[in-house]
Amino acid sequence: MKQRINLLIAFSVVALIVLSTVQCYLVKTTYDYKVAQFHTEIKNEIANISNNYSDIDSVIVSKKEALYKQLTENYIQGKKTKIDIKTGILENEFKDILTQKIQRKFERELPNLKIDFAIVLNKFIYYQNRKKADTIFSEKPFIQNKLYGNLASLNHAFLVRSYVGTTNGTYANQNYKLLTEDSMYISVIDWEMIILRRMTFILILSLLSILTLITLFVIAIKALIKQKKVSDVKTDFINNITHELKTPLATLSISTKILEKKNIRDNDESFNAIVNTISRQNNRLQSLIDQVMANSLTENQIELQKEQIETEDFLHSIVNDFKLTYSKISIITDFQTKKTKLVLDKFHLTTALLNVLENAVKYGSNTIILKTKLVENQFSISIEDDGIGISKNKQSLLFEKFYRVEQGNLHNTKGLGLGLYYVDQIIKAHQGSVNVISDLGKGTQFTILLKV
Numbered sequence: 001m002k003q004r005i006n007l008l009i010a011f012s013v014v015a016l017i018v019l020s021t022v023q024c025y026l027v028k029t030t031y032d033y034k035v036a037q038f039h040t041e042i043k044n045e046i047a048n049i050s051n052n053y054s055d056i057d058s059v060i061v062s063k064k065e066a067l068y069k070q071l072t073e074n075y076i077q078g079k080k081t082k083i084d085i086k087t088g089i090l091e092n093e094f095k096d097i098l099t100q101k102i103q104r105k106f107e108r109e110l111p112n113l114k115i116d117f118a119i120v121l122n123k124f125i126y127y128q129n130r131k132k133a134d135t136i137f138s139e140k141p142f143i144q145n146k147l148y149g150n151l152a153s154l155n156h157a158f159l160v161r162s163y164v165g166t167t168n169g170t171y172a173n174q175n176y177k178l179l180t181e182d183s184m185y186i187s188v189i190d191w192e193m194i195i196l197r198r199m200t201f202i203l204i205l206s207l208l209s210i211l212t213l214i215t216l217f218v219i220a221i222k223a224l225i226k227q228k229k230v231s232d233v234k235t236d237f238i239n240n241i242t243h244e245l246k247t248p249l250a251t252l253s254i255s256t257k258i259l260e261k262k263n264i265r266d267n268d269e270s271f272n273a274i275v276n277t278i279s280r281q282n283n284r285l286q287s288l289i290d291q292v293m294a295n296s297l298t299e300n301q302i303e304l305q306k307e308q309i310e311t312e313d314f315l316h317s318i319v320n321d322f323k324l325t326y327s328k329i330s331i332i333t334d335f336q337t338k339k340t341k342l343v344l345d346k347f348h349l350t351t352a353l354l355n356v357l358e359n360a361v362k363y364g365s366n367t368i369i370l371k372t373k374l375v376e377n378q379f380s381i382s383i384e385d386d387g388i389g390i391s392k393n394k395q396s397l398l399f400e401k402f403y404r405v406e407q408g409n410l411h412n413t414k415g416l417g418l419g420l421y422y423v424d425q426i427i428k429a430h431q432g433s434v435n436v437i438s439d440l441g442k443g444t445q446f447t448i449l450l451k452v
Contacts, residue, residue, distance in 0.1 A: 016217045034195050043160045049109045069169045082136045099148045114189040118149030123181040157185040251281045304345040311340045336373040352426040360385035384445040390438040
Protein backbone atom coordinates (compact mmCIF):
# COMPACT_ATOMS: atom_id res chain seq x y z
CA MET A 1 0.00 0.00 0.00
CA LYS A 2 2.74 2.44 0.99
CA GLN A 3 4.66 1.70 -2.22
CA ARG A 4 1.54 2.23 -4.35
CA ILE A 5 0.81 5.58 -2.71
CA ASN A 6 4.42 6.69 -3.18
CA LEU A 7 4.19 5.71 -6.87
CA LEU A 8 0.93 7.65 -7.25
CA ILE A 9 2.48 10.71 -5.61
CA ALA A 10 5.53 10.46 -7.89
CA PHE A 11 3.30 10.06 -10.96
CA SER A 12 1.19 13.05 -9.86
CA VAL A 13 4.31 15.21 -9.46
CA VAL A 14 5.53 14.23 -12.94
CA ALA A 15 2.08 14.87 -14.42
CA LEU A 16 1.92 18.30 -12.77
CA ILE A 17 5.37 19.22 -14.09
CA VAL A 18 4.47 18.04 -17.62
CA LEU A 19 1.15 19.91 -17.64
CA SER A 20 2.77 23.07 -16.24
CA THR A 21 5.52 22.82 -18.87
CA VAL A 22 2.94 22.42 -21.65
CA GLN A 23 1.02 25.41 -20.29
CA CYS A 24 4.18 27.54 -20.17
CA TYR A 25 5.05 26.45 -23.73
CA LEU A 26 1.60 27.46 -24.96
CA VAL A 27 1.92 30.85 -23.25
CA LYS A 28 5.39 31.32 -24.77
CA THR A 29 4.09 30.35 -28.23
CA THR A 30 1.20 32.79 -27.87
CA TYR A 31 3.61 35.50 -26.75
CA ASP A 32 5.85 34.92 -29.79
CA TYR A 33 2.79 35.06 -32.04
CA LYS A 34 1.63 38.32 -30.47
CA VAL A 35 5.09 39.81 -30.92
CA ALA A 36 5.16 38.82 -34.60
CA GLN A 37 1.62 40.18 -35.03
CA PHE A 38 2.63 43.45 -33.37
CA HIS A 39 5.67 43.80 -35.64
CA THR A 40 3.50 43.21 -38.70
CA GLU A 41 1.05 45.88 -37.56
CA ILE A 42 3.87 48.40 -37.06
CA LYS A 43 5.35 47.57 -40.46
CA ASN A 44 2.01 48.07 -42.19
CA GLU A 45 1.28 51.33 -40.41
CA ILE A 46 4.73 52.77 -41.14
CA ALA A 47 4.51 51.61 -44.75
CA ASN A 48 1.32 53.64 -45.07
CA ILE A 49 2.92 56.85 -43.80
CA SER A 50 6.37 56.62 -45.35
CA ASN A 51 7.29 56.36 -49.01
CA ASN A 52 11.04 56.72 -49.34
CA TYR A 53 10.80 60.16 -47.60
CA SER A 54 9.50 61.84 -50.79
CA ASP A 55 6.25 62.65 -49.04
CA ILE A 56 8.17 64.25 -46.15
CA ASP A 57 10.37 66.74 -48.01
CA SER A 58 10.94 66.51 -51.75
CA VAL A 59 13.68 69.14 -51.56
CA ILE A 60 15.73 67.02 -49.18
CA VAL A 61 15.23 63.98 -51.42
CA SER A 62 16.55 65.98 -54.36
CA LYS A 63 19.54 67.11 -52.31
CA LYS A 64 20.25 63.51 -51.34
CA GLU A 65 20.24 62.38 -54.99
CA ALA A 66 22.48 65.30 -55.92
CA LEU A 67 24.91 64.34 -53.17
CA TYR A 68 25.00 60.73 -54.37
CA LYS A 69 25.75 61.90 -57.97
CA GLN A 70 28.47 64.29 -56.84
CA LEU A 71 30.21 61.63 -54.75
CA THR A 72 29.96 59.11 -57.63
CA GLU A 73 31.44 61.52 -60.14
CA ASN A 74 34.31 62.31 -57.76
CA TYR A 75 34.87 58.55 -57.49
CA ILE A 76 34.88 58.18 -61.30
CA GLN A 77 37.45 60.98 -61.57
CA GLY A 78 39.59 59.27 -58.95
CA LYS A 79 39.21 62.16 -56.51
CA LYS A 80 37.46 60.01 -53.86
CA THR A 81 38.05 56.53 -52.58
CA LYS A 82 35.33 54.07 -51.61
CA ILE A 83 35.88 54.97 -47.96
CA ASP A 84 35.48 58.66 -48.82
CA ILE A 85 32.21 57.87 -50.59
CA LYS A 86 30.86 56.01 -47.54
CA THR A 87 31.95 58.80 -45.19
CA GLY A 88 30.38 61.47 -47.41
CA ILE A 89 27.05 59.63 -47.50
CA LEU A 90 26.89 58.97 -43.74
CA GLU A 91 27.94 62.51 -42.80
CA ASN A 92 25.32 64.22 -44.97
CA GLU A 93 24.19 67.73 -44.03
CA PHE A 94 20.45 66.92 -43.90
CA LYS A 95 20.77 64.07 -41.36
CA ASP A 96 19.34 65.98 -38.37
CA ILE A 97 16.62 67.75 -40.34
CA LEU A 98 15.28 64.53 -41.89
CA THR A 99 15.42 62.74 -38.51
CA GLN A 100 13.27 65.45 -36.91
CA LYS A 101 10.77 65.47 -39.79
CA ILE A 102 10.33 61.68 -39.72
CA GLN A 103 10.07 61.71 -35.92
CA ARG A 104 7.32 64.35 -36.01
CA LYS A 105 5.46 62.40 -38.67
CA PHE A 106 5.50 59.28 -36.47
CA GLU A 107 4.25 61.30 -33.49
CA ARG A 108 1.45 62.76 -35.57
CA GLU A 109 0.35 59.59 -37.36
CA LEU A 110 0.96 57.14 -34.47
CA PRO A 111 0.20 59.13 -31.32
CA ASN A 112 -0.32 56.05 -29.14
CA LEU A 113 3.18 54.73 -29.79
CA LYS A 114 6.52 56.16 -28.81
CA ILE A 115 8.89 55.18 -31.62
CA ASP A 116 12.65 55.41 -32.03
CA PHE A 117 14.04 54.62 -35.47
CA ALA A 118 17.19 54.37 -37.56
CA ILE A 119 17.71 54.19 -41.30
CA VAL A 120 21.00 52.48 -42.10
CA LEU A 121 22.85 52.25 -45.40
CA ASN A 122 23.40 48.70 -46.65
CA LYS A 123 24.60 49.06 -50.28
CA PHE A 124 25.90 51.65 -52.71
CA ILE A 125 26.62 50.18 -56.18
CA TYR A 126 27.79 51.99 -59.31
CA TYR A 127 26.93 50.77 -62.86
CA GLN A 128 28.32 52.21 -66.14
CA ASN A 129 26.92 50.95 -69.42
CA ARG A 130 27.90 47.33 -69.89
CA LYS A 131 30.78 47.35 -67.50
CA LYS A 132 30.77 45.14 -64.48
CA ALA A 133 29.05 46.68 -61.48
CA ASP A 134 31.39 48.42 -59.06
CA THR A 135 30.30 47.84 -55.47
CA ILE A 136 31.45 50.90 -53.61
CA PHE A 137 29.80 49.85 -50.36
CA SER A 138 28.00 46.69 -49.16
CA GLU A 139 27.68 45.67 -45.51
CA LYS A 140 25.27 44.03 -43.14
CA PRO A 141 23.06 46.47 -41.22
CA PHE A 142 25.07 48.21 -38.46
CA ILE A 143 24.06 51.17 -36.34
CA GLN A 144 27.41 52.76 -37.32
CA ASN A 145 26.06 53.05 -40.87
CA LYS A 146 23.06 55.11 -39.72
CA LEU A 147 21.90 57.71 -42.23
CA TYR A 148 19.10 59.19 -40.11
CA GLY A 149 17.26 58.43 -36.88
CA ASN A 150 17.66 58.54 -33.11
CA LEU A 151 18.28 54.85 -32.33
CA ALA A 152 21.53 54.18 -30.48
CA SER A 153 21.52 50.42 -31.09
CA LEU A 154 19.81 47.81 -33.28
CA ASN A 155 19.82 45.19 -30.51
CA HIS A 156 16.15 45.58 -29.55
CA ALA A 157 14.93 46.99 -32.87
CA PHE A 158 13.20 45.14 -35.69
CA LEU A 159 13.31 45.64 -39.45
CA VAL A 160 10.31 47.47 -40.83
CA ARG A 161 11.23 47.72 -44.49
CA SER A 162 14.14 48.09 -46.89
CA TYR A 163 14.32 50.80 -49.52
CA VAL A 164 16.02 50.09 -52.87
CA GLY A 165 16.54 53.23 -54.92
CA THR A 166 18.07 53.91 -58.35
CA THR A 167 19.55 57.16 -59.60
CA ASN A 168 20.50 57.82 -63.25
CA GLY A 169 23.24 60.24 -64.21
CA THR A 170 25.57 61.26 -67.05
CA TYR A 171 29.24 62.12 -66.80
CA ALA A 172 31.59 62.82 -69.76
CA ASN A 173 28.93 61.65 -72.18
CA GLN A 174 28.78 58.34 -70.28
CA ASN A 175 25.52 57.20 -68.70
CA TYR A 176 25.73 55.58 -65.29
CA LYS A 177 23.30 54.26 -62.69
CA LEU A 178 23.44 54.14 -58.89
CA LEU A 179 21.70 51.46 -56.83
CA THR A 180 21.31 52.14 -53.13
CA GLU A 181 19.72 50.06 -50.38
CA ASP A 182 18.94 51.28 -46.91
CA SER A 183 16.78 49.74 -44.17
CA MET A 184 14.54 51.21 -41.50
CA TYR A 185 14.69 49.72 -38.01
CA ILE A 186 12.10 50.55 -35.37
CA SER A 187 12.06 50.27 -31.60
CA VAL A 188 8.72 50.84 -29.84
CA ILE A 189 9.18 52.05 -26.28
CA ASP A 190 7.53 49.71 -23.70
CA TRP A 191 6.50 47.28 -26.44
CA GLU A 192 6.69 44.43 -23.90
CA MET A 193 3.92 46.04 -21.82
CA ILE A 194 1.81 46.51 -24.95
CA ILE A 195 2.13 42.78 -25.72
CA LEU A 196 1.38 41.82 -22.11
CA ARG A 197 -1.74 44.00 -22.07
CA ARG A 198 -2.94 42.26 -25.21
CA MET A 199 -2.31 38.92 -23.52
CA THR A 200 -4.05 39.81 -20.25
CA PHE A 201 -6.96 37.41 -20.73
CA ILE A 202 -4.68 34.55 -21.84
CA LEU A 203 -2.28 35.16 -18.94
CA ILE A 204 -5.12 35.23 -16.38
CA LEU A 205 -6.63 32.08 -17.88
CA SER A 206 -3.26 30.32 -17.88
CA LEU A 207 -2.55 31.41 -14.31
CA LEU A 208 -5.95 30.14 -13.18
CA SER A 209 -5.33 26.87 -15.02
CA ILE A 210 -1.95 26.38 -13.35
CA LEU A 211 -3.39 27.33 -9.93
CA THR A 212 -6.25 24.89 -10.50
CA LEU A 213 -3.78 22.15 -11.40
CA ILE A 214 -1.68 22.88 -8.33
CA THR A 215 -4.79 23.00 -6.10
CA LEU A 216 -6.07 19.68 -7.46
CA PHE A 217 -2.58 18.25 -7.07
CA VAL A 218 -2.38 19.37 -3.43
CA ILE A 219 -5.87 18.01 -2.72
CA ALA A 220 -4.97 14.70 -4.36
CA ILE A 221 -1.69 14.45 -2.44
CA LYS A 222 -3.44 15.28 0.83
CA ALA A 223 -6.07 12.64 0.08
CA LEU A 224 -3.36 10.08 -0.66
CA ILE A 225 -1.45 10.97 2.50
CA LYS A 226 -4.67 10.83 4.53
CA GLN A 227 -5.46 7.45 2.99
CA LYS A 228 -1.99 6.28 3.92
CA LYS A 229 -2.45 7.53 7.49
CA VAL A 230 -5.83 5.78 7.72
CA SER A 231 -4.22 2.60 6.45
CA ASP A 232 -1.41 2.91 9.00
CA VAL A 233 -3.90 3.65 11.79
CA LYS A 234 -6.00 0.61 10.87
CA THR A 235 -2.93 -1.60 10.82
CA ASP A 236 -1.79 -0.18 14.14
CA PHE A 237 -5.26 -0.64 15.63
CA ILE A 238 -5.48 -4.25 14.50
CA ASN A 239 -2.04 -4.97 15.96
CA ASN A 240 -2.97 -3.38 19.28
CA ILE A 241 -6.46 -4.88 19.61
CA THR A 242 -4.88 -8.27 18.86
CA HIS A 243 -2.32 -7.67 21.60
CA GLU A 244 -4.99 -6.48 24.06
CA LEU A 245 -7.24 -9.49 23.37
CA LYS A 246 -4.45 -12.05 23.55
CA THR A 247 -3.69 -11.36 27.21
CA PRO A 248 -7.15 -12.07 28.71
CA LEU A 249 -7.73 -14.94 26.27
CA ALA A 250 -4.45 -16.55 27.26
CA THR A 251 -5.32 -16.12 30.95
CA LEU A 252 -8.78 -17.61 30.39
CA SER A 253 -7.28 -20.54 28.53
CA ILE A 254 -4.79 -21.26 31.32
CA SER A 255 -7.44 -20.80 34.02
CA THR A 256 -9.79 -23.20 32.28
CA LYS A 257 -7.08 -25.86 32.09
CA ILE A 258 -6.29 -25.39 35.78
CA LEU A 259 -9.96 -25.89 36.67
CA GLU A 260 -9.83 -29.27 34.98
CA LYS A 261 -7.51 -30.47 37.72
CA LYS A 262 -9.33 -32.31 40.50
CA ASN A 263 -7.13 -31.02 43.33
CA ILE A 264 -8.02 -27.43 42.35
CA ARG A 265 -11.73 -28.16 42.28
CA ASP A 266 -11.51 -29.78 45.71
CA ASN A 267 -9.70 -26.74 47.18
CA ASP A 268 -12.32 -24.02 47.68
CA GLU A 269 -9.77 -21.23 48.08
CA SER A 270 -7.89 -22.12 44.89
CA PHE A 271 -11.13 -22.71 43.02
CA ASN A 272 -12.55 -19.31 44.01
CA ALA A 273 -9.28 -17.59 43.08
CA ILE A 274 -9.37 -19.12 39.59
CA VAL A 275 -13.07 -18.25 39.18
CA ASN A 276 -12.33 -14.63 40.19
CA THR A 277 -9.52 -14.55 37.65
CA ILE A 278 -11.85 -15.83 34.93
CA SER A 279 -14.45 -13.27 35.96
CA ARG A 280 -11.95 -10.40 35.82
CA GLN A 281 -10.61 -11.45 32.42
CA ASN A 282 -14.15 -11.86 31.13
CA ASN A 283 -14.91 -8.34 32.32
CA ARG A 284 -11.71 -7.18 30.65
CA LEU A 285 -12.79 -8.69 27.33
CA GLN A 286 -16.24 -7.19 27.66
CA SER A 287 -14.70 -3.80 28.46
CA LEU A 288 -12.51 -3.95 25.35
CA ILE A 289 -15.49 -4.82 23.16
CA ASP A 290 -17.65 -2.09 24.73
CA GLN A 291 -14.88 0.47 24.28
CA VAL A 292 -14.52 -0.29 20.58
CA MET A 293 -18.29 -0.24 20.02
CA ALA A 294 -18.83 2.94 22.06
CA ASN A 295 -16.15 4.78 20.14
CA SER A 296 -17.66 3.84 16.79
CA LEU A 297 -20.33 6.45 17.59
CA THR A 298 -20.07 10.17 16.90
CA GLU A 299 -21.22 12.90 19.29
CA ASN A 300 -24.54 13.15 17.38
CA GLN A 301 -25.22 9.43 17.86
CA ILE A 302 -24.48 9.25 21.60
CA GLU A 303 -27.67 9.09 23.65
CA LEU A 304 -27.13 10.88 26.95
CA GLN A 305 -29.16 10.15 30.08
CA LYS A 306 -28.84 13.52 31.75
CA GLU A 307 -29.72 14.37 35.33
CA GLN A 308 -29.02 17.24 37.68
CA ILE A 309 -26.03 16.55 39.88
CA GLU A 310 -23.90 18.41 42.38
CA THR A 311 -20.70 18.50 40.40
CA GLU A 312 -18.16 18.73 43.24
CA ASP A 313 -19.58 15.64 44.99
CA PHE A 314 -19.67 13.83 41.67
CA LEU A 315 -15.97 14.64 41.08
CA HIS A 316 -15.05 13.54 44.61
CA SER A 317 -16.64 10.14 44.00
CA ILE A 318 -14.59 9.73 40.78
CA VAL A 319 -11.38 10.69 42.60
CA ASN A 320 -12.08 8.23 45.46
CA ASP A 321 -12.67 5.35 43.04
CA PHE A 322 -9.52 6.29 41.15
CA LYS A 323 -7.47 6.25 44.38
CA LEU A 324 -8.63 2.72 45.15
CA THR A 325 -7.37 1.50 41.77
CA TYR A 326 -4.17 3.57 41.70
CA SER A 327 -3.16 3.80 45.33
CA LYS A 328 0.43 4.79 44.50
CA ILE A 329 -0.62 7.87 42.54
CA SER A 330 -1.00 11.15 44.45
CA ILE A 331 -4.16 12.95 43.32
CA ILE A 332 -4.83 16.43 44.70
CA THR A 333 -8.15 18.30 44.43
CA ASP A 334 -8.41 22.07 44.33
CA PHE A 335 -12.08 22.98 43.97
CA GLN A 336 -12.62 26.73 43.68
CA THR A 337 -16.36 26.17 43.24
CA LYS A 338 -19.02 24.99 45.69
CA LYS A 339 -22.27 23.09 45.18
CA THR A 340 -22.40 23.71 41.43
CA LYS A 341 -25.44 22.01 39.94
CA LEU A 342 -25.11 20.85 36.33
CA VAL A 343 -27.26 18.64 34.10
CA LEU A 344 -24.95 15.82 32.99
CA ASP A 345 -24.79 12.16 32.02
CA LYS A 346 -23.03 10.63 35.03
CA PHE A 347 -22.12 7.34 33.35
CA HIS A 348 -20.48 8.76 30.20
CA LEU A 349 -18.85 11.70 31.98
CA THR A 350 -17.39 9.37 34.63
CA THR A 351 -15.85 7.22 31.89
CA ALA A 352 -14.50 10.29 30.12
CA LEU A 353 -12.83 11.74 33.23
CA LEU A 354 -11.39 8.34 34.19
CA ASN A 355 -9.92 8.05 30.70
CA VAL A 356 -8.05 11.33 31.19
CA LEU A 357 -6.83 10.26 34.65
CA GLU A 358 -5.75 6.82 33.46
CA ASN A 359 -3.94 8.39 30.51
CA ALA A 360 -1.92 10.47 32.96
CA VAL A 361 -0.90 7.29 34.79
CA LYS A 362 -0.03 5.50 31.54
CA TYR A 363 2.32 8.27 30.52
CA GLY A 364 4.41 8.48 33.66
CA SER A 365 2.50 10.70 36.10
CA ASN A 366 3.07 10.39 39.84
CA THR A 367 1.01 13.41 40.87
CA ILE A 368 -2.29 14.61 39.40
CA ILE A 369 -4.03 17.87 40.32
CA LEU A 370 -7.77 18.22 39.64
CA LYS A 371 -9.11 21.78 39.78
CA THR A 372 -12.49 23.40 39.25
CA LYS A 373 -13.47 27.03 38.71
CA LEU A 374 -15.96 29.20 36.86
CA VAL A 375 -14.72 30.80 33.64
CA GLU A 376 -17.11 33.18 31.87
CA ASN A 377 -20.27 31.29 32.89
CA GLN A 378 -18.64 27.96 32.13
CA PHE A 379 -17.67 25.26 34.60
CA SER A 380 -13.99 24.42 34.16
CA ILE A 381 -12.49 21.05 35.12
CA SER A 382 -8.70 21.07 34.87
CA ILE A 383 -6.63 17.85 35.13
CA GLU A 384 -2.90 18.55 35.38
CA ASP A 385 -0.21 15.85 35.57
CA ASP A 386 3.58 15.63 35.82
CA GLY A 387 4.03 12.96 33.14
CA ILE A 388 6.23 12.88 30.06
CA GLY A 389 4.18 15.53 28.26
CA ILE A 390 3.23 15.77 24.61
CA SER A 391 5.18 17.52 21.85
CA LYS A 392 3.47 20.49 20.17
CA ASN A 393 3.22 18.82 16.75
CA LYS A 394 1.32 15.84 18.23
CA GLN A 395 -1.28 17.76 20.24
CA SER A 396 -3.64 18.39 17.32
CA LEU A 397 -3.89 14.60 16.78
CA LEU A 398 -4.71 13.64 20.38
CA PHE A 399 -8.47 13.46 19.92
CA GLU A 400 -8.40 11.48 16.67
CA LYS A 401 -9.76 7.97 16.74
CA PHE A 402 -7.12 5.27 17.30
CA TYR A 403 -4.31 7.81 17.70
CA ARG A 404 -1.77 7.08 20.45
CA VAL A 405 1.19 9.24 21.41
CA GLU A 406 4.44 7.84 20.04
CA GLN A 407 7.92 8.02 21.44
CA GLY A 408 10.28 7.75 18.50
CA ASN A 409 8.72 5.10 16.27
CA LEU A 410 7.48 2.97 19.17
CA HIS A 411 4.29 2.96 21.22
CA ASN A 412 5.71 2.26 24.66
CA THR A 413 2.26 2.32 26.23
CA LYS A 414 -0.30 -0.20 25.03
CA GLY A 415 -3.88 0.80 24.28
CA LEU A 416 -6.42 1.20 21.51
CA GLY A 417 -6.07 4.93 21.04
CA LEU A 418 -9.78 5.42 21.79
CA GLY A 419 -9.71 7.02 25.25
CA LEU A 420 -9.23 10.67 24.33
CA TYR A 421 -11.39 10.33 21.23
CA TYR A 422 -14.18 9.12 23.54
CA VAL A 423 -13.53 12.04 25.90
CA ASP A 424 -13.84 14.51 23.02
CA GLN A 425 -17.11 12.94 21.76
CA ILE A 426 -18.72 12.91 25.22
CA ILE A 427 -17.77 16.51 26.01
CA LYS A 428 -19.02 17.67 22.60
CA ALA A 429 -22.28 15.76 23.21
CA HIS A 430 -22.61 17.87 26.40
CA GLN A 431 -22.06 20.96 24.19
CA GLY A 432 -18.77 21.61 25.92
CA SER A 433 -15.15 21.74 24.83
CA VAL A 434 -11.85 20.15 25.79
CA ASN A 435 -8.34 21.43 25.12
CA VAL A 436 -4.81 20.49 26.05
CA ILE A 437 -1.69 22.41 27.08
CA SER A 438 1.57 20.49 27.22
CA ASP A 439 5.32 20.60 26.72
CA LEU A 440 7.50 17.56 26.19
CA GLY A 441 8.97 16.55 29.56
CA LYS A 442 6.85 19.08 31.50
CA GLY A 443 3.54 17.31 31.96
CA THR A 444 0.09 17.88 30.49
CA GLN A 445 -3.02 19.84 31.40
CA PHE A 446 -6.45 18.96 30.07
CA THR A 447 -9.22 21.55 30.53
CA ILE A 448 -12.89 20.64 30.13
CA LEU A 449 -15.45 23.43 29.87
CA LEU A 450 -19.13 22.70 30.46
CA LYS A 451 -22.11 25.04 30.24
CA VAL A 452 -23.46 26.16 33.63
